[in-house]
Amino acid sequence: MAIRPPLEELNIKTHDKGFYKGFNRFVTVTSKIFVTLVVIWILSDIERSGAMLDAMKNWSYANLNGYYTYSIAFYILVCLTVILWPSFGRIKLGSDPNGKPEFSNFSWFSMIFGAGIGIGVLTYSAAEPLWHLMNNPDIIMSKEIILSSMSSNGIALPQGADVFAFYQDQVAANALAPIDNLVIPKSDEALDTAFRYAFFHWGIGAWATYCLVGICLAFFAYTRGLPLTMRSALAPLFGKHLEGPLGNIIDVAAVIATIFGVAQTIGIGLSSFASGLYSITGISWLVTDAVNPEPTTGALLMSLLVVMCLSMISALSGVGRGVKWLSNINMVLSFLLLAFFLIFGATMFALEMLGKGIFSYVIHLPAMAVTVWDPNTELGAWQTSWSIFYWAWWIAFAPFVGLFLARISKNRTIREFGLIGIVAPSLTLFVWFSLIGGTGIDLELSGIANGKIFDSGLTAQLFEIIGFMLNPAMAGVLSSMVVVLLLTYLVTSADSALLVINTLNAAGEVQVENGSKHIIVWSIAVTAVVGALILAGGLDAITSAMIVAAIPFSFIIILMAISLLKALILDIARARERKL
Template sequence: MALKPPLMDLPIATAEKGFYRGFSIDVTIASKVIISAIVVWAIFWPTQSGSVLNGLNSFILANFAAWYIYCVAFFILVCLGLALWPTAGRMNLGLEGDKPEFTNFSWFSMMFGAGIGVGMLTWAVAEPVSHFASNPETIQGLSTGGDADNVRNAYKWSFLHWGFGAWACYAVCGLSLAFFSYRRGLPLTIRSGLTPLFGTALSGVLGTVIDIVAVVATILGVAQTLGFGVDQFVAGLTRIGIGGLTDDTGGASTFGIIVALLIIMGASTLSALSGVGKGIKWLSNINMVLSIILLSFFIIFGATWFGFNAMFVGLWDYVTALPGMSFNVFKSDGVEGSEAFLLAQWQGWWPVFYWAWWIAFAPFVGLFLARISRGRTIREFVLGALIVPALMCFVWFAWAGGTAIDLELNGGANGVIFDAANGDKIFAMTEFMLAPINVWLAWGMALLIVVLLMTFLVTSADSAVLIVNTINAAGDEGPKSRPHILFWGAALGLVVAGLLISGGTSAIQTAMVIGALPFSLVMVLMCVSLIKAIYNDGRREAAGVATLTDPDEAFVAPAE
């Protein structure tokens, strides 16, 4: 049977006039209704919403923990396989002669800033410290929490959560979207990644449902990031002398949450209005430079040798243990307090939570990666998106987290860092290091961290707003989407505010784990679809059948 050319036309119905001109009415309105309902429910019925969300979360952790673990392991294998597969590796994510739009520095900066950057300022210190106190090895009695023999375990697990698994989630989603949009001329939206499996049926209800799931997952995933960031932003503002933003427990007050979100979402909306090539690009470059300055401080003036050892020994431990950690599922015996129960509980708190977070984040980061990666080969994309940002995360964890652990073990911190709230740990650490030298140095470092945190938060939020609008507009980023940027900027801020006020970051975490579940299935299908497409394109090329769209009909992002 003769090979047929691939599907290169996927019509998506959009409004021709009115406020929603150029937008898919079904996707846009359904997404807005779902997100609005979550906001209203969380704010006006906090007790009921908290109870229902916790019940659903418990059900998912009890029944789908293994699914999340195996999904992410599958994504890592797909990425590595595509990079090594000759047919796939050489394919260009674009048409013949297409070259990358952005330099490698800007590409890595935008990738890191939108994908994970904001988490570094909280978790690069907080997570190694947390795993230093407790991890599966301490639960099984193989090491002692808080002792020097547990440092390597702390880094092994920290690297697992922020390493190749996280970036594999982003890479498979971004690669699928770039492949089908820039080689086949299909809309830059999630449903296009499933065309080899479902064909033109994706123009109808099935495609609409897929895009709605992606929008909801994106909003909840970014809300999780902003929720952590708002707590830390308020802690930072307090450290530099702006009072009245915390409550009696030292956490962010309702007023503090509102002030932080007004600043962050206001700046992010303005940046989003300027587009990827202007505001987001420049913000990403700025936060990369500030990140290098802050990281250099920890490397030079922090625990230099401790961090060096944590980086390379931790990387070795992580890579050698990765197969086992990626596929191991702890099963609870139902006996509260037993070793099996505690191990399963720990896995739900950490790996399962992170895998859900990265999956929920994947439609946003994946579509953003696709948008900035046109003209790169599949091998270049996979290795660049999988390895470079992961190594950057490892460097942060090694020297920022390593400095915190070393100061507590050997530097006389005596709990100043360990006892601080997660978002405040980096501020407590820099103050402990610099205040004895000069209090203004400590204040200046706190200010630098606050500015860096804000640029990361704004980059994540404005990128998310643009991506949501792109999905709603059937892959089009044109000027017509700008009025809706204001809506989604406000909606994202209200989701974060509503869930934080009603139940804190745990409420956002629960909603995000639930929202990520349906999109995890979409991502698995995207992997299968991509592999099928590349295999068939290899056969088509050998048979002389066209695999690229006509340049005149290819998807081109409108001028910013």
């Protein structure tokens, strides 16, 4: 029995006149109604809505640790399979054998990095290695070993005492035998683990998720000729049923996940942006207090208005102009900042951490990718607040980044898309974390910072590091460059998201007659969502909403992966049939 030919036509209904001409009204209107109801619900009772969002986040942490962990592991496995399998990897994402990519490799990579997690790296490259140096699963397990040894020797931990300091005192007093292979906070042993976990969160797990969605969309849009929208990636599973309500629901879920995924990224960026403004200007109303400066609600809302106005202008200019040029600018500024740390930072120490961190990450990746701890334990609490938070963030961000990557990757092969889209950003991020985070760690371990970097807020630690490296005048100049870089990353992420939302609403069409008007509407909508969440609880409320919004789309990505594998396997079978 001959294998049926693949589906190469999907008729998604769009309106033919008026404001919604060229748009699928069900997807567009349903998404707007949902966003409007969320904003009204939050603003009608800010305190209660914030508490409910937090409760939903805690429920997902308590019940979905395993689901999120195994989902990301599955995405990695499928993505690597389609990239490395010879007959899959050589497939061109385009119907013209002689077609050329629209963007140069530099612009392409700049847009991948800028739209992906450019904002987050500015914050977390400084902060995350520092935090993991003080606490991570290896340190927690070492603490448990010490407590068990103390218990078996009849030694009680005094109330409020630090476990590791008390253990070292007991060893010095010969009351307790030394224990091998412990990982002590802020020790040499903790350095390898600190960078391993930072690389784990920002490496292949994130980029395999993005690239899996991007490859699915690009394959079905450019190779099969289906619309560039989320439902098309499920064509081998559901066929023509995707033209109706089922397809509409899938695209609505993608729009909602995109909004809350980009809200998380914008929220972190706004917090860092406001911290940078305070570092430069010293304006008191930007932060809650000078001792432990955290951005005020007013500072976050002001920054939000500036960013979204600029993002709307950039999105209206299109991918080939505003988005492309902003991506190129922030990539140049990023390399300048990285060059500064390479020349003036703790370079040798950072390069040593880079090598050791990558080796440790690669060796431990298979085990880390499938490890799930009980959320009621200290290990589980760490996993939910770090790993599960990141997995939800990458999943919520995946429809936006995946569709954007597909949009800019026509006429590249699956292997080129995947290898460059995973390896290049991951290695770039590892260098960032090693140079910037390593310099911060070196300043602390050498005693120069005297705990001030450790004690500062997550979004302010980069500026604290710069403050210790340079005199006040030069620190102000470099901090100003970082603030500009943050702004360009914020605008790039937000304008790319606006274009993606428009594409999803327009049944995969990039250019639509009323597209500019809808970009303006969605700019206002995204601003309203982020602003309402800031009022409901700041970054915590944004994180809670993002984690909840990621749940339905995580299941859609699983279906997309199965759909892609089915399509590629059937294509091989069809090719064999033709040879017989």
